[in-house]
Amino acid sequence: MQLIFNIKGIIMRILIVDDSTTMRRIIGNVVQQLGVAKEDFDEAEDGVVAWKLFQEKGNYDVVLTDWNMPNMNGLELVKTIRAKDKKIPIVMITTEGGKGEVITALKAGVNNYIVKPFSADVLKEKLDGLVKG
């Protein structure tokens, strides 16, 4: 699968939140394939670290977050971010594949939802959709 889509220039900075190092690297790799430079995305291992980065930097164009994480889970993070920022696109990338969970996440303010395992194409499509808005 050759990805020729380039989102650089449209989405500048991405915050990747997942407690699994491997998952963060996988997502990081996919966004790099989409044309985002390594220095244009940050990683956080839980909601607490993510929220800290979000407050400190505050210039993210999109947040990609897992659901189940220690300290502060993805859903709490979404609610916390939404209390401050209503516009930033948030994509939940999680193993939680239940309909109820999807509805809960959407109600909390998630813009899109990806169930693991996902392909690079799926993430590309979702990001593309967010960019085109």
Added chain:
Amino acid sequence: MSMSQEEIEALMNGADSEPEEVAEVSDDTPEESESSSDDSEETNIDDILAGIDGITDDGSSEDNFDDILAGIDGMTDDGSTEDSEDNFDDILAGIEGISEDENSEPEKESVTQTSDEEKYPLPVEKEHKVVNQLNEVAEDSEEKASQIFDVLSFILDENAEIDNYNKQMNSFIEKQIELLESLTTKFPNVEVFKENFELADSLLTVSKNLSEKVNGENNKVFEAMELMQYHDINRQKIERVMAVIRKLSSYLNGIFEDDSGKPEVQIAKHIPGDGTDTVGEDDLEALISEFSDN
């Protein structure tokens, strides 16, 4: 089109059930069906074999096998299977550390059994706690997955470098082709220009093929990276088991907990009816009289 796990399992179940159906049919008329199915099967195989070019059956296949085997160097058949058994014994006897002991198997079994009895139940120590062990497995798996990712990233980086070198080479070859093409046009009688032009042209194809191979390899690495998501999924499955164990442990602790506030009383060691260790009426009287005499 990829198949879901359910579809694969359904297919596998279907494949498993087919032989059972056949077995059920043959159970009704065992002898008849056995012989008839054997005959038909043999006939079918013969038909199939007859249809394949180069396969003939002259009815002496056994002789042929013997002939073939006889033709292979080192193959001998003296028809003495007992001798071969002796040979195995000789060979085994020649290997250090192998000894025949008829009692070795049961002894081994009993040793294992004893050691297991001694081993279980394991003492309640940190390293034996199931949740801790599962947590260790999950962490170890995460570490190894990260190392695998390092290797895959290294391959991607190296491929990117190969691709860069290839691009440099490609650009040089293209310039050479341009040069040699103009030289060939200007000097059509100079054979070496023509030959080198053709060579450069073929090298351009090699360079393109190399680039395609690298791209193909990169795509496979990306696929492998995507598949590594299953590591995270499996880790979460382990975490779910850990959560169940924690809840079960908490429930069992709660249900067996003594909140009566009564002090612990010493428990009786031998109660009549327990077994042979308890004294009978006669033994009791005998013991009393024995100690009374003293």
